[in-house]
Amino acid sequence: NAGVTQTPKFRVLKTGQSMTLLCAQDMNHEYMYWYRQDPGMGLRLIHYSVGEGTTAKGEVPDGYNVSRLKKQNFLLGLESAAPSQTSVYFCASSSAWGEGDTQYFGPGTRLTVL
Amino acid sequence: AQSVTQLGSHVSVSEGALVLLRCNYSSSVPPYLFWYVQYPNQGLQLLLKYTSAATLVKGINGFEAEFKKSETSFHLTKPSAHMSDAAEYFCAVSERGNLIFGKGTKLSVKP
Numbered sequence: 609n610a611g612v613t614q615t616p617k618f619r620v621l622k623t624g625q626s627m628t629l630l631c632a633q634d635m636n637h638e639y640m641y642w643y644r645q646d647p648g649m650g651l652r653l654i655h656y657s658v659g660e661g662t663t664a665k666g667e668v669p670d671g672y673n674v675s676r677l678k679k680q681n682f683l684l685g686l687e688s689a690a691p692s693q694t695s696v697y698f699c700a701s702s703s704a705w706g707e708g709d710t711q712y713f714g715p716g717t718r719l720t721v722l
Numbered sequence: 723a724q725s726v727t728q729l730g731s732h733v734s735v736s737e738g739a740l741v742l743l744r745c746n747y748s749s750s751v752p753p754y755l756f757w758y759v760q761y762p763n764q765g766l767q768l769l770l771k772y773t774s775a776a777t778l779v780k781g782i783n784g785f786e787a788e789f790k791k792s793e794t795s796f797h798l799t800k801p802s803a804h805m806s807d808a809a810e811y812f813c814a815v816s817e818r819g820n821l822i823f824g825k826g827t828k829l830s831v832k833p
Contacts, residue, residue, distance in 0.1 A: 705819035708773035
């Protein structure tokens with residue numbers, strides 16, 4: 609049981625390049641989330657998904673797109689990377705979308721945009 | 723919208739000393755509150771959560787937190803710090819199923 613895994617762990621992009629971050633979970637969780645973490649800012653929600661084929665915007669969605677084609681996977685895409693997207697990206701999942709449900713986090717992807 | 727304020731971006735304690743990390747929330751409804759810990763270069767791990775069952779919540783690694791509605795606080799404590807407690811700690815409140823995080827408090831433990 610690997611929990612939540614993220615690929616890749618590190619990536620360096622040039623401005624304007626595109627890339628996709630992959631999140632996978634093996635806990636059969638219905639709900640998945642993408643966050644970004646910046647120094648002194650805590651974690652901010654980018655997009656989330658309440659089930660296969662459904663996604664919704666979070667607090668900071670601009671410049672990102674997501675897809676949830678399979679229940680276990682949640683992809684985060686950057687179509688044209690910008691230096692402001694340099695950050696550490698975390699994926700999380702939860703079994704339900706209730707107020708008290710625990711989110712389980714992956715190890716993160718450190719992205720640098722030059 | 724709900725929010726979380728963590729007082730002190732850095733806290734330093736000596737090994738064996740009391741750990742106190744402060745968290746205040748704003749919420750118009752009874753909140754669900756969480757503390758997560760992030761060790762260097764790792765993801766976040768749940769320490770404990772408050773879901774209105776009991777005001778004193780015990781978590782992993784000897785941590786606990788007390789929900790005080792009158793003070794809108796959910797401070798995290800540990801009686802005796804260990805070197806392995808050095809990490810960043812995040813308080814969060816649940817809003818419509820999503821988590822709103824504080825900015826984090828980095829805990830340093832001196833030998």
